[in-house]
Amino acid sequence: MSASPVTRLFAERATLSRSLRLLGSFEHEQTDPDLFYGAIARDTAELVDDLHRADTGRDLGGTVVLDVGGGPGYFADAFAARGARYVPVEPDPSEMHAAGLSVGGSIRGSGLALPIRTNSVDVCLSSNVAEHVADPWRMGEEMLRVTRPGGLVVLSYTLWFGPFGGHETGPWHYLGGEYAARRYRRETGHEPKNRFGRSLFPIRGSHGLQWARATENGELLAAFPRYHPRWAWWTVNIPVVREALVSNLVLVLRKR
Known part of the structure; x- marks a missing residue:
């Protein structure tokens, strides 16, 4: 499952030039996070707006968008520019303040037990968080719980066997997560930010697809590679092929 009616607007924007532009920003994730996350924020808001408009016929104006694992709130301005009320949830207080941003309405809480009322948000987003959670599909069920019936859940995550699966420890993660972490520590003199088995887990595309197809709380509308051009x-x-080539999988579900 890749193309569907809900992806028709985003598919027009999923070009090779967009892919190359985003790829060029990835190298700045830790050296210049403002540059990296600024580009990702704008692209993510456009992606969610495209999906929402294709599904409902309406833009994000007036909607409540809950961002699970929203970190310091890099996405806030991009969603506000589209008229949405953006609410980030983040369990780590150091992450919440890492960029020195102030996002009104930020909530400290775990994605595994969201401190949000059932059926209360229009869109629930999680961008590149599931690979950092030991039980990501419990988080997925929580995202569905808090989304109103008919609302959208957009869950995007990095696949372990893709080129970015090891994050800063790649490409050595192909030889094992522990080996990659030890090598990174040996080369740099400090632990990786994303520590295998603690804050980074070997999540696969098949895992997410199995969950999304089996859950009784949502309907899988689309699954596609987040950063690839439409023709890929x-x-x-x-x-097997998807585990190596998809890199980052987007699952779009409608709350039942």
Whole structure:
């Protein structure tokens, strides 16, 4: 499952030039996070707006967007520019203040037990968080719980066997997460930010697809590679191939 009616607007924007532009920003994730997350924020807001408009016929104006694992709130301005009320949830207080941003309405809480009322948000987003959670599908169920019936859940995560699966420890993660972490420590003199088995887990594309197809609380509308051009979306449909080539999988579900 890759293309669907809910992706028709985003598919027009999923070009090779967009992919190359985002790829160029990835190298700045830790050296210049403002540059990296600024580009990702704008692209994410456009992605969610495209999905919402394709599904409902309306833009994000007036909607409540809950961002699970929102960190310091890099996405706030991008969603506010589209008229949405953006609410980030983040369990780590140091992450919440890492960028020196002030986002009104920020909530400290775990994605595994969201401190949010059931059926209370229009869109629930999680961007590149599931690979950092030991039980990501429990988080997925929580995202569905807090979303109103008919609302959208957009869950995007990095696949372990893709080129960015090891984050800063890659590409050595292909030889094992512990080996990659030890090598990183040996080369740099400090622990990686994303520590295998503690804050980074070997999550696969098949895991997310199995959960999204089986959950009774939502309907899977689309699954596609987040950063690939439209003509490469076929990779999601091929087992084994998708684990190496998809890199980052987007699951779009409608709350039942």
